Structure formats: structure tokens, C-alpha cells
Amino acid sequence: MKKIEAxxxxxxxxxxxxxxxEVGITGLTVTEVKxxxxxxxxxxxxxxxxxxxxxxxxxxxxVVVARDVVEQAVEAIIKSARTxxxxxxxxxxxxxxxxxxxxxxxxxxxxx
Numbered sequence: 100m101k102k103i104e105a106x107x108x109x110x111x112x113x114x115x116x117x118x119x120x121e122v123g124i125t126g127l128t129v130t131e132v133k134x135x136x137x138x139x140x141x142x143x144x145x146x147x148x149x150x151x152x153x154x155x156x157x158x159x160x161x162v163v164v165a166r167d168v169v170e171q172a173v174e175a176i177i178k179s180a181r182t183x184x185x186x187x188x189x190x191x192x193x194x195x196x197x198x199x200x201x202x203x204x205x206x207x208x209x210x211x
Contacts, residue, residue: 102161
């Protein structure tokens with residue numbers, strides 16, 4: 100099993116969710132986060148005063164999938180989240196040792 104974490108632009112969330120659903124992934128966790136990379140942030144004007152926005156709003160999606168679905172899931176995220184502009188985000192894939200469904204006690208693949 101693998102855990103996929105994707106940090107994307109907020110307005111791309113629905114497209115990514117639909118793309119993951121099309122490859123058979125139904126459960127995911129979404130968190131509103133802030134951060135920056137090469138995009139660095141930007142300056143905004145508020146009531147005549149300029150100020151720097153260092154941390155930009157992003158969405159972090161977390162999903163645990165079977166090994167055989169990882170590539171499909173990553174491709175679905177890339178295709179649906181890409182705008183072609185700086186700040187599109189990143190995808191991290193990491194191993195998962197164990198999963199337990201609390202309600203039933205099912206473990207690993209059965210618990211996903």
C-alpha cells in the first residue's frame with residue numbers, strides 16, 4: 100500500500116476528486132493548508148497599503164491506495180490539477196505499513 104499526498108491549487112479540488120473517482124478511488128482526506136515553493140508569494144493592495152502574502156492557500160489531498168493503483172492515481176492527479184503555471188503543486192508517494200479500519204477491525208487492503 101502507498102499513501103499519496105498531493106498539494107494543489109484550491110480551485111482544482113473538484114476536478115481532482117472526480118478524476119480519482121474515475122480510477123476507483125472513493126475515499127480521501129482534504130486539508131486546507133498554506134505554503135510556498137518557487138511561487139514565493141505575492142504582494143496585494145488593501146485600502147491603499149501594499150502587503151506581502153508569503154504563504155499561499157493550497158489544498159492537501161491524502162489518499163491510501165493499493166500498489167497496483169498508484170500510477171493511475173498519480174496520473175489522474177497530474178492531469179486534473181495541472182494548469183501549466185507556477186504553483187500547480189506537488190505529489191508525494193510514500194509506503195504505508197499497516198491500515199486498520201476501527202469500526203470492523205479489518206486490516207491492510209481490506210481496510211482501504
